[in-house]
Amino acid sequence: MIKIGIIGLGYWGPNLVRNFSSTEGVEIKYLCDLDPKALSGWKKMHGVKLTGDYREILRDPEVDAVAIATPVSSHYALASSALSAGKHVLLEKPMASNVRECMELIESAERKNLVLQVDHTYIYTGAVRKIKELVAAGEIGDILYFDSVRVNLGLFQHDVNVVWDLAPHDLSIIDYIMDRRCVAVSGSGVANFGGGLENIAYATLYYESGAIAHLHVNWLSPVKVRRILIGGTKKMLVFDDLEPSDKLKIYDKGVDIKNGDKDGVYKALVQYRTGDMWAPKIDGAEALKYECAHFADCVKNSKRPATDGAMGLKVVALIEAINSSIASEGQKIYMEGNYI
Ligand SMILES: NC(=O)c1ccc[n+]([C@@H]2O[C@H](COP(=O)([O-])OP(=O)(O)OC[C@H]3O[C@@H](n4cnc5c(N)ncnc54)[C@H](O)[C@@H]3O)[C@@H](O)[C@H]2O)c1
Incomplete structure (x- = not known):
């Protein structure tokens, strides 16, 4: 025991x-x-x-x-x-x-x-474990972007801003599934009611692979949204944590680019792929x-x-960098340290 x-x-x-x-x-x-x-x-x-x-x-x-x-x-x-x-x-x-x-x-x-x-x-939810499984198996292809909206009304915290409160969820999920180094971040936010603690913030993370992640966290939204979009070279997925069932949907959608050279002028031909959507079975047990x-x-x-602890450290390092960027009106902050 x-x-x-x-x-x-x-x-x-x-x-x-x-x-x-x-x-x-x-x-x-x-x-x-x-x-x-x-x-x-x-x-x-x-x-x-x-x-x-x-x-x-x-x-x-x-x-x-x-x-x-x-x-x-x-x-x-x-x-x-x-x-x-x-x-x-x-x-x-x-x-x-x-x-x-x-x-x-x-x-x-x-x-x-x-x-x-x-x-x-979040890492222990059936949905995130399934996303990790799909990414690791190569089903999604290379990740091109991660886009999260995590907004609702309250709970205003007294000792930390909205980035410290809500962004750890997305930052840990990104770290878990991306397996790539974040090279820089930028952020913006505002403390609408003074006190120096931002209640709304936007953060962008730039990855060495060329992928980009965007986070929108807000304590002042009239509706609750918990939605993540992940775009890959092969497939795209939507994780909506507020859906009672089918929280995770995989779309066989994307674009294929063919480079053409017509009359000496560079021309990219974009072909749109729209295939099936499916919702994998996920473990519904409490995370x-x-x-x-x-x-x-x-x-x-x-x-x-x-x-x-290594994941906890990376999340805190990214939060610190996002907050530094917010404090310097959106300046890009380059990530240093071999732990990131
Ligand atoms: N994993 C998640 O999804 C999740 C969700 C909500 C909160 N949290 C985290 O949980 C932590 C607590 O958040 P909360 O919303 O429950 O806060 P809270 O203020 O509601 O509760 C904190 C409790 O800790 C007690 N406390 C403080 N210092 C103490 C000490 N030295 N010894 C004993 N008790 C002490 C307080 O009296 C209070 O009852 C935070 O780190 C928060 O980020 C995690």
């Missing part, structure tokens, strides 16, 4: 509690929150100790692992203490507040041979259920998680 403590029981933490409660081979030993009100709802959970002090969990030699679902600004301090105490860590996205903190956490986990998994939940089981497997069998 892997004994685990869950720290942070606000909006997201209870989802971890629910899923770890039914994860085979895992026993929740502690639930922790600074706020007694957040703890009070769990009093009846059998065999679980409630605490307001995470250090109590770290001192317990019986505890193997912790899951941390507190605000981003506290991720580094909590994860760093947990790793120092010899505990495996499942850490919420985004991994930490900056690249340096992410690197230190990765180093600490490696030094102590501990699992450090970042909760980039977090799959992710909690994956964490348990990694701890038990000393495996590297699909969403490891």
Whole structure:
């Protein structure tokens, strides 16, 4: 049995509690929150100790692992203490507040041979796993573009802007499926209500393969949209997470370009391809259920998680660069560092 403590029981933490409660081979030993009100709802959970002090969990030699679902600004301090105490860590996205903190956490986990998994939940959805499978099998061809719209009304965060809040989902998906180096980013955004935290942002990522990715994140949209388009040289796909069924659709559409040279004038002949559309069967199980089981497997069998510290670091590096570009009115920021 892997004994685990869950720290942070606000909006997201209870989802971890629910899923770890039914994860085979895992026993929740502690639930922790600074706020007694957040703890009070769990009093009846059998065999679980409630605490307001995470250090109590770290001192317990019986505890193997912790899951941390507190605000981003506290991720580094909590994860760093947990790793120092010899505990495996499942850490919420985004991994930490900056690249340096992410690197230190990765180093600490490696030094102590501990699992450090970042909760980039989307990677564990049936749809994203299917996209990865299709891309890896060459079905889509070379990826030409990735275009995401992730907008809704709220939840305005008090400590981070909309890029920190919503873009980690797309940045982790891109990292998972693209397997290509991002060379530069640019971004623009606005804080409509002052306070310096942008509530709407647009980001463009330029890849060494020539592919381009565009992200639109917004807390001030009257409708909720969660739609990703991916265009490949062979096929195109649409992932609409709000569709109750057929979330993923593959289109056998595209263009074939034939270069002609007529009377010495360069002329490109564009031929449009419009074939079938199909919606593959995807695993509809809750992503977090799959992710909690994956964490348990990694701890038990000393495996590297699909969403490891390296992915968490790349996502944070891209967020930092997008925010630098927003601050400099859209200036292109070139990505440096061999981790990107
Ligand atoms: N994976 C996802 O899809 C997803 C979705 C939502 C939120 N999140 C992430 O989850 C994290 C938490 O977000 P949230 O919306 O639940 O925030 P929240 O503010 O609703 O909850 C955070 C909780 O942590 C507690 N807390 C803070 N510091 C603590 C400490 N030192 N010890 C114990 N408890 C402490 C607070 O009292 C609060 O109850 C963030 O990193 C966020 O990005 C992830």
